[in-house]
Amino acid sequence: MANKEFREIQVSSSLLVVIFLGVLALGVFIFLLGVSVGKKQAGLSAPTRIVTQQIPETVKEPPVKPASSDTETGGAAPLRASSTPSKPPEAATPDPSSSKPPAPKTVETKTSAPATRGLYYVQVLAVADRAQAQAAADRFRKQGYTAIVVDPPPGEANYKVRLGGYATRDRAAELRNKLNAAAGGKTDFWVVQY
Secondary structure (H helix, E strand, C coil), X not given: CCCCCCCCCCCCHHHHHHHHHHHHHHHHHHHHHHXXXXXXXXXXXXXXXXXXXXXXXXXXXCCXXXXXXXXXXXXXXXXXXXXXXXXXHHHCCCCXXXXXXXXXXXXXCCCCCCCCCCCEEEEEEEECCHHHHHHHHHHXXXXXXXXXXXXXXXXXXXXXXXXXXXXXXXXXXXXXXXXXXXXXXXXXXXXXXX
């Protein structure tokens, strides 16, 4: 066997730094190129899905009429938001002497009504904008729910949209479960007593 000669390569420290920086720059470039290609591939393979909560279909439940002594004592009865139209007092009794048919009844649109205290509600929304809260309450009213907008207490900024007005917590929990089922999963609605 013949002796093989070994040659030693000597690299100066400044050349070693240049080689290291070149390898580092090439690595960063390849990494950024991979990230940009990966983002494009993810955008092409799976289009963006926007998950929204579906509002359940119309549910016809009569509103709960709490026992109130205010009407018996001559006080003003508390107002309640209702999906049923109310008739004005003058349209309650048509004039029998008139030969014309009675005028069609008008529907009163309530912007918000104070909730009856002591009842249970399902809170479905809390927003800082009153118009947005009112629009949401109107959507629920069109679906047959009794919806109210609660003004924020001092120190808070959110208007709350609540459905129901039940005498028991169980009835309000049933409504919340029905809303969860209609939305296809668990919502962030909760039962509150007002």
